[in-house]
Amino acid sequence: MTHYVKAWILALGLILTPTMASAQDAQPEAATTETADAAEASASGLDPALYVPMKPTPGVGMPVDGGVDFQPQVSATGKQALWINNIILLPIITVISLFVLGLLFWVMVRFRKGANPDPSKTTHNTFIEIIWTVIPVLILLVIAVPSISLLAKQFEPAPDDALTIKVTGYQWYWGYNYPDNGDFEIIANMLPEEEADARGEPFQLAADNRMVIPVGKPVKMLVTGADVIHSFAVPAAWFKIDAVPGRINEKVMQIDEVGVYYGQCSELCGARHGFMPITVEVLPEDKFNDWVRANGGTVKGDESEEAADEAAEGTTAENTTDGEPADAAAAAN
Structure with a gap:
């Protein structure tokens, strides 16, 4: 009976030992992971005290559900382009579309077979041809002036301080x-x-x-x-x-x-x-x-500040070195 008890105790010990060892090993591994993450963050030069990512504003700088217009513009070029689209292009497109739609309905009603059994034989009308040539040209000129200005603005060279x-x-x-x-x-x-x-x-x-x-x-x-x-x-x-x-x-x-x-x-x-x-x-x-x-980068002006600090430290060191004999002489007197 004693042998059976010893065997059960030994078997139970073999079962529990790996589990306990795994639990003990897990703690150093977690600590090692945290240490590695901290070391990696330190090596990368990131300092949370200097930079925290900004939270976005809902609906700004991103698409929105059910949106039918351009996003609100945050650059001068974007604001000019949005103005051209909403103030110039959309009204012109709307008027042209409604005018053509009206012409289609008028032709369908006025020149249908029932209302016009004897179709017209007209093949040429100088006045109408001049009108449908001149008006589109004028429309294109109205659109071209601000559009060319916008196009040129988008490809201006960068200033020297950019x-x-x-x-x-x-x-x-x-x-x-x-x-x-x-x-x-x-x-x-x-x-x-x-x-x-x-x-x-x-x-x-x-x-x-x-x-x-x-x-x-x-x-x-x-x-x-x-x-x-x-x-x-x-x-x-x-x-x-x-x-x-x-x-x-x-x-x-x-x-x-x-x-x-x-x-x-x-x-x-x-x-x-x-x-x-x-x-x-x-x-x-x-x-x-x-x-x-x-992020470990440098900012213009930091170099001059560092040089000024180094120069100040050098001057302080020189004054200390030069002052030692004077202090010794003062002590001797």
């Missing part, structure tokens, strides 16, 4: 380089649905990392593709430019309102074309500088 960002389209994500701020790179992938919901962002439009720019400042966008043709588009800024491999396309983006604005790749680029969103966060300049520093 911030430069190089945008690279990959299959299937975006890369943002900041050559003016230490040439660091941000890689942006689409957020999973759970993470997007947790951050209060629209799914399939939210990216894990954002392209951040200062508000009201011109940004020289240098756009290219690493593999196939992509297209960088942000509707709220009226901005769209192709990313072509082996070619750098340049265009100026300037957004005049702080906020978060979404876009997508607008060129069919492969199987995951619909899953490479664009998130642009626009911050005040001081907050933008904090974001740059949080």
Whole structure:
């Protein structure tokens, strides 16, 4: 009987030992994971005290259910384009469509077989031909003047003080380089649905990392593709430019309102074309500088401040060295 009891105790010990060992091993592993995450965050140079992602405003910078108009525009170019569309193009299109529809109904009623058994043999009317030639030309001129102005404005060269960002389209994500701020790179992938919901962002439009720019400042966008043709588009800024491999396309983006604005790749680029969103966060300049520093970049002016601090430290050291004999002489006296 004693042998049976010992055997049961031994078997129970063999069963419980791996379970206890696994539980004990799990704690160091979790601690190791947390330590690794902390080390990775520290190595990346990110500082949560400097930058916290801005929450988007619902309905701003993103599509809305049942929307029939363009998104509210946050750039000067976008506001001009929206004005041309709503004030010039839509009224002209509406009048032309109603006029042609009225002509169709009039012809259907006036010249139907029952009301006009003996059809007219007229084949030429000089006055009508002049009218339907001159009026369309005048309409095109009215449309062309503001349209050419808008087109020229969209391709104005960037000013000398513009911030430069190089945008690279990959299959299937975006890369943002900041050559003016230490040439660091941000890689942006689409957020999973759970993470997007947790951050209060629209799914399939939210990216894990954002392209951040200062508000009201011109940004020289240098756009290219690493593999196939992509297209960088942000509707709220009226901005769209192709990313072509082996070619750098340049265009100026300037957004005049702080906020978060979404876009997508607008060129069919492969199987995951619909899953490479664009998130642009626009911050005040001081907050933008904090974001740059949080990502390990440099801000213009930081170098001069560091040089001034080093010069001040050098001067202090020299004064201390020069002061030692004077202090010794004073002590001797």
